[in-house]
Amino acid sequence: MSREDRKAIIRTETQAIARELKSQGKILGGFVATIWVIGIIDLVLGGALNVYGIAPHHIIGLRGILFAPFLHGGLGHLIANTIPFLVLGWFVMLQETSDFFVVTAITMLVSGLGTWVFGSPNSIHVGASGLIFGYLGFLLLxxxxxxxxxxxLLSLVVGFLYGSTIWGVLPTRPGISWEGHLFGFIGGVIAARLLARKKLS
Incomplete structure (x- = not known):
C-alpha cells in the first residue's frame, strides 16, 4: 500500500469520525434544546405544564411516560439535569450512536411504568433524571x-465519575423521585443486556 493510499484511508476515517461526532452533537443538542424550550415555557406559565408528568395510579398519568422527561420542577432542576444528561448521553453513543435511541426508549418505558405503579398516588413526577439514571445503569453494566x-473501560470511567450518584435510587430525600431513579437504572441495565445479546448473536 502506497503512502498516498494510507493518507487517503486516514482522511476518509477522519471524515467519518467527524460526521459521526457532528451527528451525535445534533442529537444531544436537539434533546437538550427541546427540554430547555419546554422548561422556559413552563416557567413562564408558572409550572402549568407539569400536570403532564407521571401521575401514579391514574390512567391519565400514563401520558407522563412520554412527557415527564421533558418537564422539570424549576430552573434549578433543569440546570442540574442538563450536564449529566449531555455527558452520560454522549457516553452511551460512543460505540454506536443508535444505542442512544434504544437505551432512551427502554429507560423511558421502564422508569415511567415503575414510577406509575410504585409512586405515591398524590404525586406528580417530572424530570430527565430517570433517563440519566438509565444511562448510568446502561454504562455501568x-x-x-x-x-x-x-x-x-467505559464502565470503569463512568463508575469513577458518577458512581456515587447511584445512591439516588434510594428514598433518602423528600421530594425526589427515587422511583424514577430506581426504575430508570433498571431500564438501563435491561437495555445493556438486550443490546449485548444482540451484538453477541
Whole structure:
C-alpha cells in the first residue's frame, strides 16, 4: 500500500469520525434544546405544564411516560439535569450512536411504568433524571454484559465519575423521585443486556 493510499484511508476515517461526532452533537443538542424550550415555557406559565408528568395510579398519568422527561420542577432542576444528561448521553453513543435511541426508549418505558405503579398516588413526577439514571445503569453494566475492552473501560470511567450518584435510587430525600431513579437504572441495565445479546448473536 502506497503512502498516498494510507493518507487517503486516514482522511476518509477522519471524515467519518467527524460526521459521526457532528451527528451525535445534533442529537444531544436537539434533546437538550427541546427540554430547555419546554422548561422556559413552563416557567413562564408558572409550572402549568407539569400536570403532564407521571401521575401514579391514574390512567391519565400514563401520558407522563412520554412527557415527564421533558418537564422539570424549576430552573434549578433543569440546570442540574442538563450536564449529566449531555455527558452520560454522549457516553452511551460512543460505540454506536443508535444505542442512544434504544437505551432512551427502554429507560423511558421502564422508569415511567415503575414510577406509575410504585409512586405515591398524590404525586406528580417530572424530570430527565430517570433517563440519566438509565444511562448510568446502561454504562455501568455494559462492560459486564459485553465483556470487551472498550465497554469495560467505559464502565470503569463512568463508575469513577458518577458512581456515587447511584445512591439516588434510594428514598433518602423528600421530594425526589427515587422511583424514577430506581426504575430508570433498571431500564438501563435491561437495555445493556438486550443490546449485548444482540451484538453477541
Amino acid at each position: 455494559r462492560g459486564y454484559f459485553e465483556r470487551n475492552f472498550p465497554s469495560i
